Amino acid sequence: MDRLTSFAQDNLFLVLIFAGLTVALVVTEVRRLFRGFKGVSPVQLTELINRENALVLDLRGQAEFEKGHILGSKHLLPSQVDPESRLLAKSREAPVVLVCNMGVTAGGVAEKLVKAGFKRVAVLEGGINAWTGAGLPLAKGRA
Template identity: 30%
Template sequence: MSVDAFLEDARAEITRVSPEEADGLRRLGGLIVDIRPHHNRLAEGEIEGSVVVERIVLEWRLDPSGDWRLPGFTKDTPVIVVCNEGYSSSLAARDLKRIGLPKATDLIGGYRAWRAAGLPIREGGSQAVS
């Protein structure tokens, strides 16, 4: 299977959201999870109110029934995964959906689409949740 087919399969399992839709979900209590590398976040900024979780620990920090999960969300919380341009976030969102987050999705166009839409950002470089 090619990576393009792999990505297409992942996206068939999620309902992706635009920057404006993601902002609406954020305002209603949705959790925006930034999986971008530190150097990208430092150079470009971060989404206001987002939580930084390295991809390597994402499933452990967002397993709704796991011992290592982040506080403050439930399996019914909309979770919007963000990467640079909306590719690896699709794969991550699919995986989160499979571990018990039915409202997991990703941001179409990633962080760069959010920033281009003029939505709230903050200075980058936050420490990731480990």
């Protein structure tokens, strides 16, 4: 214990960095538990599409979408996602999965849908990059 105390005193900067990173990690994980939506892997998304006819919304730009998208997905820009739209209104109880490039942009849209009362919102973890990384196919062109 004396060696640990001595190390902490001699390396205060390292100890503070370690403490800060630990707090950041804990806060991130707690927020993930209470965010109201979940992350799904490419395999889980495939199961949701096949078993529950999940609505998949691709939030990337039009050009990226046309280069390659998940078969059956619908294209919407994040600013176009309206919980009251005809496309989304019928999916309040059904699975809705949001897809972007790396899974980051979709989180904000997922929060918006959860606040609007959607019950089964998910984000493809790792985005379309994870999908292609898993060796899963993409459709080309417009939906």
